[in-house]
Amino acid sequence: MHCLVVDAYSSGRFLPAALAxxxxxxxxxxxAPGIADxxxxxxFPHEAVADRFTYRGDLNALVxxxxxxxxxRVLxxxxxxxxxxxxLSARLGLPGNVIDxxxxRRDKYEMARAVRAHGLRAxxxxxxxxxxxALAWARSHGRWPVVVKPADSAGTDNVFFCAGPVELCTAFDHILRSVNFTGARNRTVVVxxxxxxxxYFxxxxxxxxxxxxxxxxxxxKRPGRGGAPVYDYEEPVSAREPATAALRPYLLGALDALGIRNGPAHTEIMLTDEGPVLIEAGARPAGSILPDVVSRCFGTDHITLTALACADPAAFMARTDRPAQPRVPLRYVSLISPRGGRLVSLARFDEIRALPSYAGHHFSVEVGDHLAPTVDSLTSPGVCYLVHRNPRQIETDYRRLRTLEETGLYETDEVRPDARRPA
Structure with a gap:
């Protein structure tokens, strides 16, 4: 049995081994011929891939x-x-999502409309x-800040929180002068x-x-430069928490509204005083995860379940009523660089590996790269997982990690070699 996997990057790199x-x-x-750096x-999971093709705009040729x-299957x-x-799923007549x-599932404006048409708040x-x-809409809306983003975006790619007309103008102009995550020029803006x-997600x-x-x-999240929020850390939510009961029916309805019928999805929802509201959804695996670490917490993970659903739908369906219940405390920490410069060393990360709760990490930068100050997910140096039976140990180690970041964890050519280190 063969499965086509499109762009097995980020967390998708684990799919071929899970399928194998x-x-x-x-x-x-x-x-596309040019994949983002x-x-x-x-x-890339070369050892788990039998063959490799590139889509060049001709779907018939690719099929x-x-x-x-x-x-x-196609994933x-x-x-x-x-x-x-x-x-590809539609052309090959394979299980997929509703074609619209x-x-x-991509355009943030149409996404909100589809959810609203399903009777859910968006x-x-x-x-x-x-x-x-855009300015007339914002003024008639009457509440600042407003969120401004490309219609076709991913993560925090060119997402701005604008407190007034000047910031809205700057963000609007920046987006239309930029390309999106696929390399295509942004032609419209969503407000x-x-x-x-x-x-939650x-x-x-x-x-x-x-x-x-x-x-x-x-x-x-925590305030970043310019007031925009920066991802700080994420923690699993128990199936017994009231938030889970509030989120579950809305989430399932949103998936239906977006025509997601087969495969993985990653959905972000704001739980407001009036109830859940969709932020956005992606019909793909969650990004930047380490499946083996997540499995230590939940007993399984997004990638493993995606592979199971492809290989044995009956076995997968048999477990769909089991609630997602964390077994051990876990914290997914987004790394934050307080300064920029050319990265000259990551040697001090050994101090993070020595933390009692350290469970794994992933860097999005390498020595020699330019390290930008962290202002969003795309400028984060990576992620680090902390897992421990004692949540106090996780909190202690998390604070230690943040202290190390502030005192030269990421050694750049803008940091003096004799920079003071914590005792």
């Missing part, structure tokens, strides 16, 4: 190339692969290429209401429209 554990061979598809930083493998490994995975010309949203239209509350896997919640996590 079930006897499924991966054929890899690059969604930040994705190429993650190791002809992969047909000899008789693929049984996106990353946000960049979502559209092509859907198109509005691109409700953020007030405008999509336009004209600044005067949305700023939601307040507690932010859920990782799910679906088979034939039946959804299983693999994990629910709570975000913790």
């Amino acid at each position: 554990a079930h006897g499924i061979t991966t054929v890899h598809i690059d969604s 930040r994705l190429l930083r993650t190791p 002809t190339a992969v047909l000899p493998y008789r693929p049984a 996106p490994g990353n946000e960049t692969g979502v559209d092509l995975a859907d198109a 010309g509005r691109r409700v 953020p007030d949203t405008l999509r336009t290429h004209r600044f005067d239209t 949305q209401e700023h939601l307040t509350g507690t932010e 859920a990782n799910t896997v679906s088979v034939a429209g039946r959804h299983h919640i693999a994990e629910i996590w709570r975000y913790h």
Whole structure:
């Protein structure tokens, strides 16, 4: 049995090995000739891939190339692969998601409309290429800040929180002068209401429209430069928490509204005083995860469940009613660089590895790279997992990590060699 995996980068790099554990061979598809450098930083799973093709804009040619493998499934490994995975599934007549010309799983404006049409609350949203239209909308909305982002974006890619017309103008102009995560020029801008509350995300896997919640996590953010929030850390949410009961029906309804019927999804939701509201959803695996560490907490993980759903849908369906319940305290820490410069050494990260709760990490930068001050997820140096039976130990180690970051953990050419280190 063969599975096509489109863009097995970021967390998607773990999919070929997970599929191989079930006897499924991966054929890899690059969604474009030029893959973003930040994705190429993650190791490519060469040993678990039988063949590799590149999509060059001709879907018929790509289908002809992969047909000899008789693929049984198509999976996106990353946000960049979502559209092509859907198109291939439809063309090959394989289990996939609902095809919708509005691109409700990619376009943030259409996404909000689809959720609202399903009877669920979604953020007030405008999509336009004209600044005067955006400014008029923001003024009629009457509440600042507003959130400004590309219509076709991923993560915190060019997401701005604008407190007034000047900031809105600057953000609007910046987005239209920029390219999105696929390398295409941004042609429209989305302006949305700023939601307040507690932010969560859920990782799910679906088979034939039946959804299983693999994990629910709570975000913790901190103010960054310019007032925009920066990811701080995330922690799993117990199935017994009231928040889970509030989020679950909304989440399942949102997946239905977006036509997600097969495969993984990563959905961000704000739990406001009025109830849950969708921030955005991606029909692909969660990014920047280490499956083996997550499995220590939940007993399984997003990647493993995605592979199981492909290999044995009946076995997967048998567990869809089991709630996602953390077994041990875990904290996913987004690394934060307080300064920039050329990265000259990561030797001091050995001090992080020595922490009692250290469980694993992933860097998005290498020695010799330019390290930017962290202002969003794309400028974070990476992630670090802390796991321990005692949550106090996790908190102690987390504070130690942040102290080390402030005192030269990331050694750059802008930091003096004799920089003071903590005792």
